[in-house]
Amino acid sequence: MTNSIIKTRKTLDIIQPYSPGKPIWEVQKELGLDRVIKMASNENPLGPSPKAVKAIQESLADLNRYPDADASVLRQAIADKYGVAKQQVITTNGADELITLISEAFLEQGDEIIVPFPSFSEYDFGAHIMGADVKKVPFDEGFQYNVEKILEAVTDKTKIVYICSPNNPTGTYITKEQMEHLLAELKDILVVFDGAYSQFADQEDYTDGLEFVNAGHPVIALQTFSKIYGIAGIRIGFGIASEGIIKSILKVKEPFNVNTLAQIAASAAITDTEHVTASFNANKKGREFLYRSFESLNLPYTETTANFILVQIGENGEDIYQQLMAKGVIVRYGKIWGLPEHIRVTIGADEENEFFINALREILNPLK
Numbered sequence: 311m312t313n314s315i316i317k318t319r320k321t322l323d324i325i326q327p328y329s330p331g332k333p334i335w336e337v338q339k340e341l342g343l344d345r346v347i348k349m350a351s352n353e354n355p356l357g358p359s360p361k362a363v364k365a366i367q368e369s370l371a372d373l374n375r376y377p378d379a380d381a382s383v384l385r386q387a388i389a390d391k392y393g394v395a396k397q398q399v400i401t402t403n404g405a406d407e408l409i410t411l412i413s414e415a416f417l418e419q420g421d422e423i424i425v426p427f428p429s430f431s432e433y434d435f436g437a438h439i440m441g442a443d444v445k446k447v448p449f450d451e452g453f454q455y456n457v458e459k460i461l462e463a464v465t466d467k468t469k470i471v472y473i474c475s476p477n478n479p480t481g482t483y484i485t486k487e488q489m490e491h492l493l494a495e496l497k498d499i500l501v502v503f504d505g506a507y508s509q510f511a512d513q514e515d516y517t518d519g520l521e522f523v524n525a526g527h528p529v530i531a532l533q534t535f536s537k538i539y540g541i542a543g544i545r546i547g548f549g550i551a552s553e554g555i556i557k558s559i560l561k562v563k564e565p566f567n568v569n570t571l572a573q574i575a576a577s578a579a580i581t582d583t584e585h586v587t588a589s590f591n592a593n594k595k596g597r598e599f600l601y602r603s604f605e606s607l608n609l610p611y612t613e614t615t616a617n618f619i620l621v622q623i624g625e626n627g628e629d630i631y632q633q634l635m636a637k638g639v640i641v642r643y644g645k646i647w648g649l650p651e652h653i654r655v656t657i658g659a660d661e662e663n664e665f666f667i668n669a670l671r672e673i674l675n676p677l678k
Contacts, residue, residue: 321439321441325438326435330351334346334347334348337638341636341638346639347638347639347665348640348656349641349662349666350640351642352618353536353537353656354537354538354542354617355596355656355657355659356585356592358575359540359578359579359585361578361579361585362540362576362582366544373571377566377569377570377573378570379565381401381573384401384573384577385399387576387581388401388548388580391580394520397556398523398551399548399556400551400560400563401548401567401573402547402548402567402568403546403567403568403572404534404536405532405534405536405549406547407547408532409502409532410432410436412436412559413436413439414436414440417469418441419440419441420441421442421443421467421468422443422467423442423445423468423472424447424468424470424472426447426449426460426473427446427447427448427449428649429477429478430472430478430504431646443467447460449482453480453481453482453612454482455473455475455482455485457484457492460492461492464496464499469500470500470501471496471499471500471501471502472501473503474504475505475508475516475519475615476614478618479620479642479647480612480620481612481614481616481620482615483513483615484517485515485516486515486517486521489517493527499528500528500529500555501527502529502532503518503519503530504532505518505531505533506532506536507537509586509589510537510538510590510593510615510616511615511616512590516615518531523550529551530549530551531549532549535547535575538590539580540579540585541579544569544572546568546575546576592659593617593657596657596659597614600619600657600667604621607674609622610622618655619655619657620652620653622651623652623653624651625650627645627650627652627653628643628645630653631643634653634666634670637669637672639669641654642654
């Protein structure tokens with residue numbers, strides 16, 4: 311038997327697999343810690359929607375059946391919530407899958423996408439899978455959007471422009487006026503507006519992108535049930551766009567991509583306004599506490615519209631990140647976004663926020 315090498319597609323040479331934050335159990339095992347808090351993946355510290363949990367518990371006996379391939383009940387619930395037609399809604403196995411499906415539906419080899427930088431890495435992943443190129447447009451100072459720079463990057467090969475707002479990992483956002491300007495100048499280019507954290511934004515000039523879908527622009531607005539609804543563990547996301555855009559994406563979607571429990575849980579969670587309000591208020595309270603704490607530690611931070619904060623901890627950022635983990639606090643180190651002096655911290659419950667700040671203070675001021 312001779313050894314042989316099976317050649318892969320050339321595009322795999324530049325693809326980097328997604329690197330998730332370490333789970334709690336792994337850090338406990340590695341470091342021998344009894345208590346570990348995870349503030350790395352922007353999960354809801356209040357837990358899942360109680361309505362979602364109840365709906366799952368009441369549906370376990372039917373798991374011998376395949377899921378509804380059309381996700382009819384959930385799509386109608388989303389349509390009712392956002393005031394659109396059911397045919398304008400697509401549900402997917404997390405918003406990540408939708409990003410890949412958009413790439414499969416609209417990109418070919420040699421096409422280009424435009425992504426403000428730094429932002430969510432899955433946009434790049436989807437493009438590279440299809441052999442398309444990624445043009446990264448750096449944010450302005452303070453990680454602010456610059457629409458003119460985005461427009462200057464457009465060529466006759468540009469097929470998609472990604473806008474993540476609130477942006478991951480910076481927490482900054484594009485204003486309604488900026489979106490209007492961007493769409494007025496773009497021609498025959500799909501704009502993917504990722505609003506995964508939109509329910510946490512409370513600025514008057516913020517938009518979740520849906521008003522531009524409703525106005526007839528070539529925009530698909532992405533949403534997720536992983537963040538404010540707190541059901542990240544069952545992976546469910548969705549998009550809203552014109553019926554024509556949705557029909558194109560449905561051609562490349564797997565028939566049973568959203569499992570039964572995810573559909574049932576999301577259909578219940580979307581009606582759970584009490585949980586959404588509690589999560590929003592807890593996030594706002596935690597955000598203000600962390601702002602004050604960073605100021606007391608003389609640490610620059612970026613004001614956020616999401617449920618995480620990007621904070622600059624200095625040139626020894628990786629060492630501080632590792633020391634925090636040794637103390638039982640998992641955060642996201644910014645080197646993966648080209649920000650080696652930063653960490654991204656999920657806004658947690660009160661006790662988690664205090665535990666994190668105490669650990670950070672002990673590292674920065676060991677003699678006090």
